[in-house]
Amino acid sequence: MNRAIIDVAAPLVLIAVLVAGWEAACRIMAIPGYFLPPPSEIARAAVAGAPVLFESAWNTLFMALKALVVASVLACGVALVVALNQTLEKAVQPLAVALQVTPVIAIAPQVVIWAGLDHPERAIVTLAVIVAFFPIFSGALTGLKATDPDLERLFDLYGATRWQRLWRLRIPSSVPFVLEGHKVAGGLAVIGAVVAEFVAGSGGAQGLAWRILESSNRLQTARTFAAVIVLAIMGALLHAALRHAERAILKRLRGR
Amino acid sequence: MSVASLAAVEVDYPGRGKALGPFDLSVEEGEIVALVGPSGCGKSTALRLLAGLEQPTRGTVTRTPGRGETSVVFQSPNLMPWASAQANAALPLELDGVAKTEARRQAADALARVGLSGAAAAKPAQLSGGMAMRVSLARALVTQPRLLLLDEPFAALDEITRRDLAADIHTLWTETRPAVIFVTHNVEEAVYMASRVVVMSASPGRTFSVVRTDPALPRPPHFRTTLEFRSAAETISRDLALSMGCAA
Ligand SMILES: Nc1ncnc2c1ncn2[C@@H]1O[C@H](COP(=O)(O)OP(=O)(O)O)[C@@H](O)[C@H]1O
Ligand SMILES: [Mg+2]
Numbered sequence: 001m002n003r004a005i006i007d008v009a010a011p012l013v014l015i016a017v018l019v020a021g022w023e024a025a026c027r028i029m030a031i032p033g034y035f036l037p038p039p040s041e042i043a044r045a046a047v048a049g050a051p052v053l054f055e056s057a058w059n060t061l062f063m064a065l066k067a068l069v070v071a072s073v074l075a076c077g078v079a080l081v082v083a084l085n086q087t088l089e090k091a092v093q094p095l096a097v098a099l100q101v102t103p104v105i106a107i108a109p110q111v112v113i114w115a116g117l118d119h120p121e122r123a124i125v126t127l128a129v130i131v132a133f134f135p136i137f138s139g140a141l142t143g144l145k146a147t148d149p150d151l152e153r154l155f156d157l158y159g160a161t162r163w164q165r166l167w168r169l170r171i172p173s174s175v176p177f178v179l180e181g182h183k184v185a186g187g188l189a190v191i192g193a194v195v196a197e198f199v200a201g202s203g204g205a206q207g208l209a210w211r212i213l214e215s216s217n218r219l220q221t222a223r224t225f226a227a228v229i230v231l232a233i234m235g236a237l238l239h240a241a242l243r244h245a246e247r248a249i250l251k252r253l254r255g256r
Numbered sequence: 257m258s259v260a261s262l263a264a265v266e267v268d269y270p271g272r273g274k275a276l277g278p279f280d281l282s283v284e285e286g287e288i289v290a291l292v293g294p295s296g297c298g299k300s301t302a303l304r305l306l307a308g309l310e311q312p313t314r315g316t317v318t319r320t321p322g323r324g325e326t327s328v329v330f331q332s333p334n335l336m337p338w339a340s341a342q343a344n345a346a347l348p349l350e351l352d353g354v355a356k357t358e359a360r361r362q363a364a365d366a367l368a369r370v371g372l373s374g375a376a377a378a379k380p381a382q383l384s385g386g387m388a389m390r391v392s393l394a395r396a397l398v399t400q401p402r403l404l405l406l407d408e409p410f411a412a413l414d415e416i417t418r419r420d421l422a423a424d425i426h427t428l429w430t431e432t433r434p435a436v437i438f439v440t441h442n443v444e445e446a447v448y449m450a451s452r453v454v455v456m457s458a459s460p461g462r463t464f465s466v467v468r469t470d471p472a473l474p475r476p477p478h479f480r481t482t483l484e485f486r487s488a489a490e491t492i493s494r495d496l497a498l499s500m501g502c503a504a
Binding site: 150153157168 | 307309328334339348351378379380
């Protein structure tokens with residue numbers, strides 16, 4: 001059989017087997033639905049709740065994307081400024097690391113208060129920006145410094161100015177690193193948005209996290225599962241889209 | 257007239273001691289000199305001094321002062337992977353402030369001279385090793401240098417490609433007759449390329465011997481099969497073996 005077909009089929013078969021086993025176990029052992037609903041019930045809940053789930057998913061995704069754009073602009077800008085000045089880099093580096101290692105959940109409640117309890121979406125975007133910032137920043141900074149030393153010598157030979165070196169060598173060299181950073185940041189932005197939604201609670205944020213909280217509070221476990229699955233699919237799609245964009249851009253850049 | 261020279265230059269690297277010298281080398285206008293020597297003896301260091309990329313610890317370097325008057329081709333093509341062949345070849349001119357359209361036009365000419373007019377739009381990843389090296393050569397020629405420094409430019413290429421390129425470099429050289437210093441490991445290549453071959457001793461490199469070959473450049477056809485070629489190659493091989501011995 002064709003290798004490509006096997007690669008696609010293998011995980012699908014595994015999922016089918018696991019789902020079938022799950023369904024069978026729920027029925028045979030008569031597990032109550034609020035404890036562990038069978039896949040068929042989850043599917044029914046997903047279909048019944050589809051419009052609401054999609055709208056919520058779109059809200060979460062939209063906030064994550066907004067955060068990704070803001071984080072991208074901020075992180076690239078700061079990396080560019082910092083890359084030009086070693087002292088500044090030394091000064092900024094520990095702060096950036098501190099921001100990265102602090103769990104977003106720990107600062108979320110305070111950010112929600114600062115954003116105003118009437119504006120949970122501001123807090124959500126802000127927190128997603130905070131988590132998405134670091135991978136882009138460190139990718140851009142690494143890339144700006146990871147120039148080929150032989151090309152550096154060539155630029156020396158032809159008497160390149162600082163600006164020529166930046167625009168013609170360092171920025172183009174950094175592109176693959178920046179793209180990699182965006183790929184990681186995309187996933188983190190969704191996580192940041194979801195965490196923030198959980199903390200912001202019922203303040204009117206209509207994202208997927210709120211659907212999960214709401215249905216789990218009501219013991220509508222099948223609906224909870226459906227929301228979690230939609231969330232997972234959304235994350236996977238975003239990751240796939242970013243990976244696709246990364247490949248397309250690199251291909252265009254390198255001609256292959 | 258001498259285009260560039262090294263006079264009693266020595267280079268020390270911190271923690272390593274002396275890497276080159278004392279070493280003398282002078283290249284005349286329109287001359288092709290080959291530099292052969294054991295690996296690590298300081299051939300690349302000598303070229304970096306002549307290119308002004310490095311300063312000697314002791315001794316004097318005299319070089320052509322103008323921008324773009326000295327060009328270097330390194331062992332790897334060192335092309336910008338994101339830029340087309342034409343944009344790569346135009347780089348020295350654009351860095352010098354030449355308007356983009358003019359720089360690109362001259363780059364297209366340089367690419368045509370190295371036989372790559374069809375590949376102007378190609379990115380480095382789309383080129384073979386030999387073609388990438390030709391782009392690198394076009395970039396070096398685009399400024400019409402008076403001194404061309406070639407640091408083992410064929411080392412990564414297969415035999416057929418390197419012979420083609422060697423012959424083409426001679427043809428190109430007849431057009432503007434720049435002075436050329438050509439570094440190589442390969443004795444036969446040195447004899448073929450240069451009218452004067454400088455054999456260096458093992459690190460720290462000094463001049464061990466100088467071998468001259470007669471027929472005018474570019475070489476007559478079948479030069480590689482002549483007695484003259486063989487005897488020069490044998491002298492250099494012997495000197496090279498002796499020069500390695502004298503450091504041990
Ligand atoms: N930047 C450097 N720092 C320390 N040692 C160096 C440096 N560059 C070259 N060397 C050393 O100097 C010697 C000469 O190097 P190089 O000129 O590259 O030799 P070659 O080109 O003849 O093989 C080598 O032993 C190398 O290890
Ligand atoms: Mg070398």
